[in-house]
Amino acid sequence: MLKKTAIVTGAARGIGLAAAKLFLADGWKVAMIDRDAPTLAQAAEGLEGALPVVCDVSQPGQVDAMVAEVVAANGRIDALVNNAGVADFKRIEDTDFALWREVMATNLDGVFLCSQACAPVMAAQGGAIVNIASISGMRASTLRVAYGTSKAAVIHLTKQQAAEMGEVGIRANCVCPGPVRTKLAAAVHSPEILKAYTNAIPLARSGSEDEIAQIITFLCSDKASYLTGQAIAVDGGFDATGVGLPALRGET
DSSP states (O other): OOOOEEEEESTTSHHHHHHHHHHHHTTOEEEEEESOHHHHHHHHTTOTTEEEEEOOTTOHHHHHHHHHHHHHHHSOOOEEEEOOOOOOOBOGGGOOHHHHHHHHIIIIIHHHHHHHHHHHHHTTTOEEEEEEOOGGGTSOOTTBHHHHHHHHHHHHHHHHHHHHHGGGTEEEEEEEEOSBOOHHHHHHSOHHHHHHHHHHSTTSSOBOHHHHHHHHHHHTSGGGTTOOSOEEEESTTGGGOOTTHHHHHHTO
């Protein structure tokens, strides 16, 4: 019997790489997808069962070729993790159309294209799609007009996938990470902003890449066999609270 195969996009680093490693530890084969060829090759080096494939998920032709390569190598697709994404934080008036389209092309178009290409293969035995959105798709925040809107669209696309693909045994769910300790977060956020996040999170810390990956692999497993169409905030309680948490803490 062929081993289960997961496709993980944006797998050269961060949450995608953490998810790929967890799948491998669970005995899956993993197709690691990224457009950054050198970083992808380095990330996949030494990972038994990993198949690195260079692909820009915003390009339909590249996506079709990637899926064909995975099927040729592994014979099946059981899970698709749409993790590839880009972030750019600007105000509405500073977001030109070229930037808007760049964000949408990867964050939204890529999810659509990869899911559409994988669905006919996955339908042979059923499986799971996990789309990585963001807490920014659930709640508005300044400087996130393109990023937040793309992630909100991913949440709704997930529900569409669940509604239409359930009859062929494909489940679709969405993970919405809150603040996570990644190199990207450290690069785009000042220490003051990171501290403000911590103050607003009930668990009083950012999450780790592995904590997000644990939820991803769970959603792709048989343990989540009756779970579909859901957007799950993995955020330490960030979305559950309103304003005033730091001040309230100061009173205790």
